[in-house]
Amino acid sequence: MKAPRHLFLSLLFIFFSPTPTAAKEIGICYGQVANNLPSPAEVVHLLKTNGISKIRLFNTEPTILQSLSGTGIDLMIGVPNEILPSLDNPDSAAGWLQTNILSIISADQIKYIAVGNEIFLKDQYYTPYLVPALRNLYEVLQTLHLQDKIKLSSPQAASVLSTSFPPSLGAFDSYLLPEMRQLLQFLQETQAPFMANIYPFFTYANNPRYVSLEYALGGSGPPEQDSGLEYNSLFDAAVDAFVAAMEREGFAGIPVTVTETGWPTAGNDAAGLDKAMAYNGNIIRQTVNGVGTPKRPGVGLEVFLFGLFDENQKGGEEYEQHFGIFSVNGVKAYNISFV
Template sequence: MATLRFGCVLLAALAALLAAAAGGDPGKIGVCHGRVGGNLPAPEAAAALLRSNGITKARLFLPDPAVLPAFAAAGIDLTVGVPNENLTFLSAAGPEGALQWLRSNGLAAGPVAGRLRYLAVGNEVLYNNQFYAPHLVPAMRNLHAALASLGLDGAVKVSSAHASSVLASSYPPSAGAFDAAQMDVLRPMLRLLADTGAPFMLNAYPFISHVGDPANVPLAYALGASDEPVVRDGALAYAGLFDATVDAVVAALEREGFGGVPVAVTETGWPTAGHPAATPENAAAYNGRMAERAARGVGTPRRPGAPVEVFLFDLYDEDGKTGAEFERHFGIFRADGVKAYNINFA
């Protein structure tokens, strides 16, 4: 039994090292910094706020020239989004055009390049931006080639963030399967991820699943706070939708022959207003659980030894967001830097 336990410890340590080598440290929580707001603090203040709370990873949704140098100077590792509208150029321009894009956005050299860990090429393209779908993988390939020409391909991984709707089946998690209509894009993308050691990026929002179907997604299950398992899948049990969603993606990856590709959750969070379930207490419970599991380096039932890298959405409320009222209330901090609720990132 001692030998078995020692072997499990070694496997868990190896999984953590492999995940770190893929571009990030899964043992630390990251935070998204959306900028669709009119009352946002200066980038230097945002960077200082992150560091003062022990947060050293951030996701930016575009290469914002005001934010990048401030965050890099503060020693924050960067996941930088490549906007969907840039994909047609990057697809057609080849590696030289991609290199030009990196240089023009300050990502090719200097302190920013030194802190760059991921390029998230496009955001939820297969969900609501089908026009860009044919350009997605060529753009990813060109950016990877451009990074390789700079000697940065080992430190910077290229992927793309997907909505959970990329799955055609997710229940039970072992039945996870990608949408067949998207496989012409997904198959070459998965091959690229596997070949370059990059993760499959997922945006997962149990809150939105609860809002859309409260009868089948109870609040406690969405929060990951069920006292008893809600879903049993063979020998595996799930008390929270987050784990079930990640494992459905893992099952889909395995189904396509890419079980070695890690999963990184590039957005998840819980709002504080705009819906009866959107309260500071629920946000503290959900986001606090995400931070705690990242600190402990826990995996999921299907991959217990593989920590999941997670980025919480969002640093501040964004009053310029469109859509449902709750979309404007995901901020973990108020504009004055005070926490919107009690949460520990240690």
């Protein structure tokens, strides 16, 4: 007898729904848009000395991959946006993956390959290439029996949401929906996370009259009420807005990995050492304790802080150069623990 459709959908929801997970180790982004950074070997020493066992790389710089090889540090490795058009078939994807990653570092150290970064809004030229590149790389990983070890996804800016407040009304920009649905379908099929770059700093800096500093930092300010849930953290609200947006499109249960978040120490009135220490400290405690968010309590959230060092060659606003948790000589910019 054919099972009722509603039963099938219920089972599918259970299969893909996140279940409570153990606490996560915090990850850190290792950006390199600077001309004064320590050597890769010095960076590895810094990571190990501070108990940092998970980092995000934005490209496949071979000297950095070589230095990380054999260290036991887990990696998220980025595929630059401009590479995507060349990954137009499984053979080209296999060649690129072998040459730029697998010939340099063991697959055992690779947790994620982040295919592109904020393509849907920042680099729309590459949008048509994203999901085909993901599928071609996935086919290669299947051939190598690595599809369960290495997950593929693509970090998106928080601005892909047209509505993010209150979190329960989270919705993707309708202009992006055709491509977004293709991405979500891929993530659901491959049981990979949705990757989001989330910066409460930007929201607070642009709206200080309407967003309290305590709420932006994730402190103990008066909670915001939404559909029976309480939020005292703009970060939590942003994550749950993504969850609601995915549910709205019929993709409940896809986990969220926050691939960038942080607070600058200088370059803006809203920046500062004390604020960066408070914000990043709150994020670390939430992550390592497996707190989750109001919509997904107890579901450990994976987070990568931005970033290791100030990057003195980044363009844009002055604060873009001041997200470093460490100075280039390896000293912490402020007192913070990663465990």
